[in-house]
Amino acid sequence: MSLTVEDLTALQADHPDWRMELIKGEIVVMSPSGYESDEVAAEVIRVLGNWVRPRKLGRIAASSAGFRLPNSDLRAPDASFVLAERLRxxxxxxxxxxxxxxxxxxxPTDSLEAIRTKIQEFLSLGTRVGILINPDDRTVEVHRSEQAIVTLRDGDVLTVPDLLPGWEVQVVDLWAPEFD
Incomplete structure (x- = not known):
């Protein structure tokens, strides 16, 4: 039985604290992320938002914002950006x-292959750039359709000039700080 967004919405009404996605007709309950990974996601959202909002380039959202995709899936990336002209x-x-x-x-509970698959699915449905941030080995992968994956490390600078002209962040600045 293939479930729909309406089924997910009904289940969400019964369980408002659950985070769910609809993937190929199946509802998947998402577990909470680890503290470190969420801190990294929050930093990405902060640096993106600080660049995007004053320039009115578009919208930044966090992991609870759902996207109803052209294939009828309902997915929620950890962070997302939509150009202003596409979402007024x-x-x-x-x-x-x-x-x-x-x-x-x-x-900590994520599989790298599952995350890469999710990014590829987004790319196949019209997303232009997918970024995978891995705090475990302090790498950032930049994915684009039909292009080789670019892997960045501490000492490198993350940019997305085709979507965010002039924006850049040092990879080392994405990681959760350590306080002495």
């Missing part, structure tokens, strides 16, 4: 498009 106003419910940029941060 924030929808009350799910955005009915694929974001231009998705960011996934590996948490």
């Amino acid at each position: 106003r924030s929808p009350k419910s799910f955005a009915q498009l694929a974001p231009d940029l998705t960011v996934e941060v590996k948490s």
